[in-house]
Amino acid sequence: MKVSKKIVLLGYFGVGKSSLIRRFVENTFSEDYKVSIGVHIFKKNITIPEKGTDVSLVIWDLEGNDDITNTRLSYLLGTHAFIYVYDVTRPATYKNLENEINFLKEKQKNTPITVVGNKEDLVTKAYLKQNSNDFGSLTDFYVSAKTGDKVNFLFSNLAEALIK
Amino acid sequence: MNQDERLSILKDILLTDEREYAQKVEEKLKIVEELVNKQNQLSDRVNPIIEERLNDFVIEIPKTLGPVITEALKSEIKNSQDAVVEALFPIIGKMIKKYIQQEMQILSEQINAKMNNAFSFEALKRKFKSKRTGVSEADLMLQELVHPIIEQIMVIEKGSGIIISEYSKTQAIDEDMVSGMLTAIKSFAEDAFEKENQELNYIEYDSFHIHLQNFSDYYIAVIISGSYNALFKSQLEDKLLDFAQNSINKQDIINRDSFSEKLKKHFQ
Numbered sequence: 001m002k003v004s005k006k007i008v009l010l011g012y013f014g015v016g017k018s019s020l021i022r023r024f025v026e027n028t029f030s031e032d033y034k035v036s037i038g039v040h041i042f043k044k045n046i047t048i049p050e051k052g053t054d055v056s057l058v059i060w061d062l063e064g065n066d067d068i069t070n071t072r073l074s075y076l077l078g079t080h081a082f083i084y085v086y087d088v089t090r091p092a093t094y095k096n097l098e099n100e101i102n103f104l105k106e107k108q109k110n111t112p113i114t115v116v117g118n119k120e121d122l123v124t125k126a127y128l129k130q131n132s133n134d135f136g137s138l139t140d141f142y143v144s145a146k147t148g149d150k151v152n153f154l155f156s157n158l159a160e161a162l163i164k
Numbered sequence: 165m166n167q168d169e170r171l172s173i174l175k176d177i178l179l180t181d182e183r184e185y186a187q188k189v190e191e192k193l194k195i196v197e198e199l200v201n202k203q204n205q206l207s208d209r210v211n212p213i214i215e216e217r218l219n220d221f222v223i224e225i226p227k228t229l230g231p232v233i234t235e236a237l238k239s240e241i242k243n244s245q246d247a248v249v250e251a252l253f254p255i256i257g258k259m260i261k262k263y264i265q266q267e268m269q270i271l272s273e274q275i276n277a278k279m280n281n282a283f284s285f286e287a288l289k290r291k292f293k294s295k296r297t298g299v300s301e302a303d304l305m306l307q308e309l310v311h312p313i314i315e316q317i318m319v320i321e322k323g324s325g326i327i328i329s330e331y332s333k334t335q336a337i338d339e340d341m342v343s344g345m346l347t348a349i350k351s352f353a354e355d356a357f358e359k360e361n362q363e364l365n366y367i368e369y370d371s372f373h374i375h376l377q378n379f380s381d382y383y384i385a386v387i388i389s390g391s392y393n394a395l396f397k398s399q400l401e402d403k404l405l406d407f408a409q410n411s412i413n414k415q416d417i418i419n420r421d422s423f424s425e426k427l428k429k430h431f432q
Contacts, residue, residue: 005326006344013341029363039352041344041348043340043341043344058325058341071349077326077351078321078322078323078326
């Protein structure tokens with residue numbers, strides 16, 4: 001059986017949304033920062049052997065926004081899962097985390113949201129622990145697009161959850 | 165001392181320098197002669213080796229230098245794109261011009277042939293059709309000459325952009341990516357104009373026309389090559405509306421296999 005799922009990545013500018021997708025889809029990483037404008041669409045097929053299902057993840061990489069309420073709402077329609085990305089090294093990208101997540105929950109009820117702290121390779125475990133009051137309770141995964149740590153796990157875990 | 169002895173002494177006195185000179189010349193001639201002989205001998209031995217080497221070189225050069233030259237050319241072209249475009253533009257421009265001229269000539273001849281048969285049954289039928297449909301005779305004539313071809317039909321879920329069903333005679337594009345992108349373009353255009361109940365109906369891409377027929381839960385994107393005019397649009401809309409009204413029910417949107425089956429049957 002083959003199913004297609006729409007995944008939308010959101011978050012501030014420069015948090016590494018496109019890098020995470022490129023790491024997952026192409027297994028590449030570049031230090032050069034290129035700002036995303038509008039929306040980019042990527043696709044990757046994942047096989048879930050236990051379910052005998054091929055999941056086609058159609059990933060929408062939305063341009064970064066320092067206020068989620070400015071996001072074009074029509075891009076969010078019909079989304080099967082959101083991945084909200086912030087940068088663990090830049091407090092500005094997670095200071096409104098709770099409000100941003102609540103906005104998404106309000107606009108797209110019943111759509112699961114996975115919160116991800118990117119650039120984990122740049123900080124220590126102690127740093128993550130120290131700042132857990134700011135983002136710890138809301139974060140599902142700490143990942144690194146640069147090293148690839150937990151990136152595949154993030155998407156395959158999501159794909160599995162979507163076909164349950 | 166007799167006369168002969170005296171003559172010999174006199175010869176010695178007078179001709180000593182010339183004799184030495186003649187001897188030196190003779191020695192030099194010998195050296196040159198030896199050298200030439202030696203070179204000829206050497207050539208006989210060396211020439212086959214050089215020839216063999218040259219043959220090897222001719223065989224080896226594409227393998228060894230080919231990739232290097234290709235890489236160098238690629239990088240040179242990449243670094244001097246403007247210069248390359250400038251150099252190629254007149255040549256490609258002329259080729260395109262020639263091709264278009266030829267195609268226009270063929271089209272013109274075909275139109276002339278049709279015009280010459282102005283009172284044929286076909287022409288009268290066209291006139292009548294033009295009056296009935298409101299499409300100009302010229303458009304109808306063009307449509308007869310450059311037939312529109314449906315390249316691909318995609319049924320896409322509104323909002324998500326996930327493909328529900330697709331039908332094409334030649335599978336050439338990644339329909340998931342295209343349907344996502346079409347939906348993003350559609351969402352952007354419809355959002356940007358901020359007018360309710362207005363929807364994007366048509367996109368032109370290169371030589372392709374993308375007709376978008378909107379329904380409540382999904383929309384159908386039809387990719388067409390060739391002439392796309394009002395008459396064809398109207399016929400296509402009728403066919404799509406007929407398909408949505410008479411062939412599709414809510415269940416088909418969930419059961420995508422049956423949707424695909426019906427789509428194929430309707431447009432085959």
